[in-house]
Amino acid sequence: MPEGLVRLMFYAGQTYVGDPAGTLSALPSAYLIGMQRGPLRAVSLGQTRALGVELYPWAARQLLCWKGGAVGAQVLSGHGQVVREVHGLLTLERWDEARQTVEAWLLDLAGVSAREHGPGVLAALRLYSSFGSARIAALADELNLSARQLERQFQAEVGVSAKTLARLIRFSEAHDRLLAQPEEPLAALACDLGFADQAHLTRDFRALSHLTPGAFARISRWRGQTEGSPETLDFERYMRVMQG
Numbered sequence: 001m002p003e004g005l006v007r008l009m010f011y012a013g014q015t016y017v018g019d020p021a022g023t024l025s026a027l028p029s030a031y032l033i034g035m036q037r038g039p040l041r042a043v044s045l046g047q048t049r050a051l052g053v054e055l056y057p058w059a060a061r062q063l064l065c066w067k068g069g070a071v072g073a074q075v076l077s078g079h080g081q082v083v084r085e086v087h088g089l090l091t092l093e094r095w096d097e098a099r100q101t102v103e104a105w106l107l108d109l110a111g112v113s114a115r116e117h118g119p120g121v122l123a124a125l126r127l128y129s130s131f132g133s134a135r136i137a138a139l140a141d142e143l144n145l146s147a148r149q150l151e152r153q154f155q156a157e158v159g160v161s162a163k164t165l166a167r168l169i170r171f172s173e174a175h176d177r178l179l180a181q182p183e184e185p186l187a188a189l190a191c192d193l194g195f196a197d198q199a200h201l202t203r204d205f206r207a208l209s210h211l212t213p214g215a216f217a218r219i220s221r222w223r224g225q226t227e228g229s230p231e232t233l234d235f236e237r238y239m240r241v242m243q244g
Contacts, residue, residue, distance in 0.1 A: 002208045004128070004169035006034035006060035008076070010083070010102065012090040013048030017041065017073055030076040030083040032066050035160055035168065039209055049090040051098050053106070056128075057159045058121050063109040068159020079105075119143045120157030123150055124165060132169035133194030136162045170194065171208045174201065175216070182217040182224070189213070 009031055016024040018041035033040075035057060060066035067074055076083060082105045089098035117125070123139040139162075140150040154162045170193050177184055190201035205213045 001039050001171075001175055002036055002168055003034060003172045003175075004132070004165060005172075006032055006055045006057050006066055008032055008053040008055055008060070008064065009050060009073075010052075010086045010090060010098070011048055011050035012087050013050075014045040015048055016043045016045075018043075027073055028075050029087045030079070031073040032060055032064060032076060033073045034060075035068070035164070037164075037208060049093065051086065051090060051095075051102065053102060056124070057165070058124065058157055059114075061157075061159045062113050062115060063106065066159065068155075118153060118157050119145060119150060120153035120155070123154055123162060124158045127162065127166050127169055131173045131193055132166035134166070167204065167208075171204060174205060174213060175209070178213060178217045179220045182220040184217075186213055186217075 009027075010029065011027070012029070015027045017027055018024050022041075024041075024043060027042075055063075055066075057066065057068060061068060064076065065078075082101065086098050086101055089095075089101065122143065123134075123136070126134045126139055136150060136154075137147050140147045143150060145153070151162060154165075158165060160168075173193055174189060177189060186201060187198045190196075190198045193201070195201040195204070202212055202214075205211070205216070209216065211219075
C-alpha cells in the first residue's frame, strides 16, 4: 500500500512486483520502495526472508540517492558488498548479524552523507507530527519564507511535494488505524486526520488503495477473525468480504 515513508528492503527468495501496467518483474536482493500513489502487487514463490528499514524520504535521498517520487522499486546500486553480505545472512537466517550489518552500514553512510535539516525537512517533520494536517502556508510563516519558497525547498530536500507527502501520511495513518481498529467510526477518523468530511476520506483512500475505507475495515475485521486458521485468502472470498 502507499505510505509516507521509504522502505529499504533486503531479501532472500523469489519475489516479483507488478508495475502499473500489470507486468511482473523480479525484485533484486536489495531495493528502495515507497511514495507510490497506488498499491503494488507482489508475488512470492516459496519461502522469502526479508529485512526492512523505514526511512524518512530525505534520509533515503541523502544516504542512498533515492529518486523522489519514483513509482515501483528502485534498485540499490553501488553497495554490492553489503547487499551480498546481508543476503547471505538472511539465507542462513542469521537475523541478529543481518540487522547489525545493516545498522553499522547505515550509520557509516550517515557519518559521511547526512546533512543538517533545512526548512524543507523541518516542514516535513511538522507534517509527520500532525499526521499530514499542517498547512504549508502556516509552516512557511513559521520558517519566515513565502509559501512558494518553502515548496521549492521542500521538493529539493524531501523529494516530493508537501501536498503529496501530507496526503500519503494521512492515508498511512488512516490505513494503520483501520487495520488495528476496524470498528472505528469513519466520520470520527476523518475529523481526527483533518479531512473535510467522511466523503473526503473515502475519495482519498479509494484513490490511493483502490478500496473504500469501509471495505478495508471489513477486510481487516475478517483477517483478525481468521488469523491463525488454515484457511487462505483466495480472490473470491476476498471479494465477498470487500463487498460486505
